[in-house]
Amino acid sequence: MEIVTFGESMVLFNPDTTGPLRYVHNFNKSIAGAESNVAIALARLGHHVGWFSKIGDDEFGRYIKAIIRGEGVDVSRVVTDPHNNTGLLFKERFAHVNPNVYYYRKNSAASNMVIKDLDFDYIKSSKILHVTGITLALSPSARETVFKAVEFAKANNVLVSFDPNIRLKLWRIEEARPTLLEMAKLADIIFPGQDEGRLLLGTEDPKEIAREFLDMGCKIVAVKLGKEGCYLAKQEEDEFVTGYIVEKPEDTVGAGDGFAAGFLSGVLQNFSLRGCGQLANAVGAMATLVRGDMEGFPTLQQVQRFMGTEEYIDR
Known part of the structure; x- marks a missing residue:
């Protein structure tokens, strides 16, 4: 196993039309969850990745498990x-x-995840464990x-990868x-x-954010700058990396998870x-080109074409 991650995935209902939900009658069903997004994106890039969680003994839980398994992610440690x-x-x-x-x-x-839901041998078998602040926000357990x-x-x-993923609908910043x-x-x-730099450290300056986290003991800091790209830093190396311009993004949700997956793939x-x-x-x-949380994540060949590192013949 190359990467293991865990956290809550939910069934997502996406409206067919715009406007207040009280006027919407039709929805498309899919899944949403930061950790499963990362797992799916990594699997599409060709990596051996595992995701686990706790799901209900219901049709929604079975749907989530089937979708993630169908994307090539190992779900053998999911608890019902x-x-x-x-x-x-x-x-x-x-x-x-x-x-x-x-x-x-x-x-x-x-x-309601608890420590006994963890398979420690499974975690130990991986090279990287990826976690997010969303799971930290769900409950004390x-x-x-x-x-x-x-x-x-x-x-x-095992290397630890962490996306703060602050969700103020789940907890107050004073607790977070x-x-x-x-x-x-x-x-x-x-x-x-x-x-997140502003909320956690009081600064939005990428260099200051990176320096603060490096001083805490992080080995690599990747500051997400949206369409501008990212600022990356180690103790002895740092640089800005220019982003890719998407003229008409369809849906920005999932872009940060795609970023994390791409970086971990590298x-x-x-x-x-x-x-x-x-x-x-x-x-x-590329995640922003498609409507939905995880639908736009590319395969390795697709992202290579997008980056211009592989020739694309369309017909």
Whole structure:
């Protein structure tokens, strides 16, 4: 196993039309979840990746598991909870702006994750463990489970990748900040955005964000700058990597997860810091070309064509 990740995935209902949900009658069903997004994106890039969670003993849980398994991700450690339901998510769309998001995940199966749900041998078998701040926000037991998994990974020479992924609909920043910073101190690779730098560190300057996290002990900091690209830093190396322009993005949700997956793919392939950033930028940009949280993640051949490293013959 190259990468293992875990966290809540929900069934996503995407409206067919724009406007307030009270006027919407038809929805497309798919899945949403930061960690499963990363897992799916990595699998499409050709990596051996595992995702686990706790799902309800219901049709929504079975649907999530089937979709992720169908994308080539190992789901053998997913736990089924007979007492709690799978979480749901509805989007509300208005023209040319990011959608509103409505969660129905309180007391969901995934929010009831506990340490005994972890398979430590499974984590130990991987090269990288990827976690996000979303799972930390779900509940005290989920938070305890993430910290236990990360501490075990570090004790067994598994790299820890961390995306803060602040969700203020799940917890207040006063609660989130100390927890996320505590996790950052354990991370080897961290993926903050500028807004997260402001919320956690009081600065949106990419260089200052990177320096703060490096001083905490992170080995690599990849600051996401949206369409501008990214700023990457190690202790002895740093640089800005220009992004890819998407003239008419269809949906920006999932771009950050695609970025993380592209970067981790580069790490697994021993790319240079710049090479990791270029691949991350490309996968993140391609995620915005398609409506949906994970539908736009490219295969390796598709991203190579997008980057211009492989010739494309369309007919």
